[in-house]
Amino acid sequence: MRPGTTAAACIALLRRDFVLTWRRRGDALNPLLFAVMVVSLFPFALGPEAETLARIAAGTIFVAVLLAMLLSLDALFRSDLEDGSLEQLVLSPHPLALLIAAKVLVHWLTTALPLIAIAPLLAQLLHLPANVLPVLLAALALATPLLSLIGAVCVALTVGMRRSGMLLTLLVLPLIVPALIFGAGACNAAQAGFAFIAPLLWLGAWLALALVLAPLAAAAALKISLT
C-alpha cells in the first residue's frame, strides 16, 4: 500500500483542472470576451477623443478585468460540489488548504492570465500612454491573484447555497475595492507623472498576506459549507 504524497495530489489536481478547463474552453473564453466588450463600449459612449479616453483608460481596464474575473469565480467549486468531487477532496488525506491553493492557481492561470495578456490591446483601444502600460500590467499582476484568493474564500462560504451568485457579488465587491483603488491609483499616478511604487507595494503586501491566509480560510469555510 502506497499512500500518495501531497505534492502528487496537488499535481494531479492541477492537471485535472487544466484538462477540465480545456475541455470546457468555451466557458473559459467568456470572461475574456466580457472584458473586451466592456472596454470597447466606452469609446462609443464617451466619444472618440483620445484625451478623454486616455484619462479613464487605466481605471476602465481595471474594472473590466475585475468584473470579468468575478464572472468566473462562482464556478470555482460549483461543479466539484455538484458531482461530489468536493467531498472526495475534503476526505483526501492531504491538507485541504493546499488543494484549494492549487485550484486557485488554475483559476488565476486560466482566467486572469489571458486577461492580463490582452490588457495591452485594451490599453491601445483607450489610448493609454505607452509609459503607463508597464505599471498597469504590474498592478493587474498583483491585483488579480488577490481577487482569486479573496474570491475563493467567499465562494467557499457561499457554495453550499442554491443561488449564491448575488450574495457572492455582495461579499466580494467591498473586499476588492482596496485592490481597485491602489491598482488603478498606481496607474493614475504614473499617468500624472507622480511616484507609483507605494500603491504597488501595498498590493504586494496584501497579496503576500492573502497567499498565506486565504487558502486556510477557504478550507475552513468549505468544511462549514459542506455540513
Next chain:
Amino acid sequence: MQTPVENETAPLLQARALAFARNEEPIFGPLDFALHAGDVVLIEGDNGSGKTTLLKVLSGLLQPTSGEVLLHDAPLTLAKLSHQVALLAHLLGLKLELSALENLRFAIGLGGLRSGITPQLALASVGLEGYEDQPLRMLSAGQRKRVALARLLLVPVALWLLDEPYANLDREGIELVNRLLDNHARRGGAALITSHGAYAFTSGTPRRIALKPGIGNRGSAIAEQVSP
C-alpha cells in the same frame, strides 16, 4: 468466512451512542456498533431513515449531535480526517468530461495506489475493458457506478463506506459488488454499506443494522442489530 462478533483485535471503526439530529429532529441514533477487519455490515432502512446521513457522519463530513466515532481507537473529527476511509456517495465524485482512465488517475494522485493493481486492471475487473478512454458523459449511470467501484479498488483504504452501492447496477453488477466486498473483507478490510432493501445482499452478510425513521416517530429512532 467472516467472524465479526468475537474478534479480539481493536475495531477499525466504532460508534458510541452515535446520534444525529437536524433542527432538533432526530435523524438516527443513538447507535452503538463496532466494525472489525473482515466485517461487511449492511445498514438497512427505508427512504429517509438516515442511512446517507449516518455514512456522512461516519466518514467525518458531518459532526454527530451526540456520541462519537472512533477510528482505530482515535476520535474522528472533521479537523483530522483519516485517510483510512473511502466514501462512495450518491454523487460519485467523477468528472463527466474526463475519461474513465483520467478519473482514476486523478483518484490515485489524490489517494495513493494500492500495490499490485493498475487503473487498467481495476477497470477490467469491474467489467469496463475497452471503455478506458471513453468520456464518462458517454457512459450509462451503471457504468459510471462501476468506474467509482474501480476507484475503491485502487485507493489503499481499509474502510469502505458505500452508499447504495447496488443502485443503478444490473444483476451482474450486483454480483460484482458482492465479489468486491468479499475480496476486500478477505484482505482485512471492512465495509459498511447501505441499502433500502430492494436489492438482496447475496453473499450472506452476517450482520445488519436496521435504521428506523426518526421523523414523526421520535421514540423509536433506534437501531437494532438483526441476526441474519
